[in-house]
Amino acid sequence: MSPRAASRVELLRRAHERRAPLREQPxxxxxxLVNGAADGVPDVTVDVFESLHVVSLYRDLSPAxxxxxxxxxxxxxxxxCVYLKRRPREARHLANVARDQLAPxxxxxxxxxxxxxxxxxxxxxxxxxxKGLSVGLYLDMRDTRAWVAREAREHTVxxxxxxxxxxxxxxxxxxxxxxxxIDASRRVLEWGEENARLxxxxxxxxxxxxxxxxxxxxxxxxxGEVFELVVVDPPSFATTRTSRFSAAKDYASLASLAAxxxxxxxxxxxxxxxxxxxxxxxxTMVAEGVARAGRRAGEGVSLGPSPVDFPASAEHxxxxxxxxxxxx
Numbered sequence: 001m002s003p004r005a006a007s008r009v010e011l012l013r014r015a016h017e018r019r020a021p022l023r024e025q026p027x028x029x030x031x032x033l034v035n036g037a038a039d040g041v042p043d044v045t046v047d048v049f050e051s052l053h054v055v056s057l058y059r060d061l062s063p064a065x066x067x068x069x070x071x072x073x074x075x076x077x078x079x080x081c082v083y084l085k086r087r088p089r090e091a092r093h094l095a096n097v098a099r100d101q102l103a104p105x106x107x108x109x110x111x112x113x114x115x116x117x118x119x120x121x122x123x124x125x126x127x128x129x130x131k132g133l134s135v136g137l138y139l140d141m142r143d144t145r146a147w148v149a150r151e152a153r154e155h156t157v158x159x160x161x162x163x164x165x166x167x168x169x170x171x172x173x174x175x176x177x178x179x180x181x182i183d184a185s186r187r188v189l190e191w192g193e194e195n196a197r198l199x200x201x202x203x204x205x206x207x208x209x210x211x212x213x214x215x216x217x218x219x220x221x222x223x224g225e226v227f228e229l230v231v232v233d234p235p236s237f238a239t240t241r242t243s244r245f246s247a248a249k250d251y252a253s254l255a256s257l258a259a260x261x262x263x264x265x266x267x268x269x270x271x272x273x274x275x276x277x278x279x280x281x282x283x284t285m286v287a288e289g290v291a292r293a294g295r296r297a298g299e300g301v302s303l304g305p306s307p308v309d310f311p312a313s314a315e316h317x318x319x320x321x322x323x324x325x326x327x328x
Contacts, residue, residue, distance in 0.1 A: 011040040012076035027122035032309040038316045049118035049127040053079040081110035083129040105130035124198040140305035149174030155228040165192025186210040217257040226263035236274040255289025275319035297325040
């Protein structure tokens, strides 16, 4: 083994040791094991779901370089099952034409599996490692979902861009009175229904709405519907039949629409995972949107990912930004 490879193996072992508190945490078997440059391994992340490991590459590696990395993982902690996701900058444009290349359906180490069930804060989530670049759960939101679960008791909750409805599951587990999940994709909403059933939660199809979030926010506002907790977790870029969204350009408009359906005294939970959007700029956009809606906000608090598995520094800041505002 070359000195360079040995150095990476050591870095991977240190990352593994750093996550010991999460491995010992009851009710959680899903966490990030390697967080790129912050763990000394640039352009590589490793997410764990039970015994399943999902390795994401954020630059193009040659086949030999990929095999060397997988060999280093074997030497560091010998993961029993590994799936590979290739996420170069152009991945979002190639996802439909080169999906097999970007996200192979078969494991690159160990036996392939159709799905596994992972635990997070006592809730169960269905993970499908061979179904594209996203496997069903965004791990950097674990602490925010825990916050929502604590705050949702007896509240009505609107979960926007809900994906597989993890926020909805967490809110229901925390005692929410009602959760309305909205996403453009019926397929991921059905996955969300499966997650709810995994946790013994009732499923009402009326609370799993497939449609354009912007159109639905306008519709809810016209009807005068309000919610005590509104979670806004959009993709950084999104295109539907009727709209286009870029977090860097359009977040204030989205925050304005969402603020209109927050009940007086309710809270807006604004989330953004665009790494190039600075936290201060994000907070300004959220505040601007709330003001446009004619609402007044309290001082607000910022949440973020767990520093245990998402370490950050001035050189490598966390991509995730979460701003919670109580609206008068």
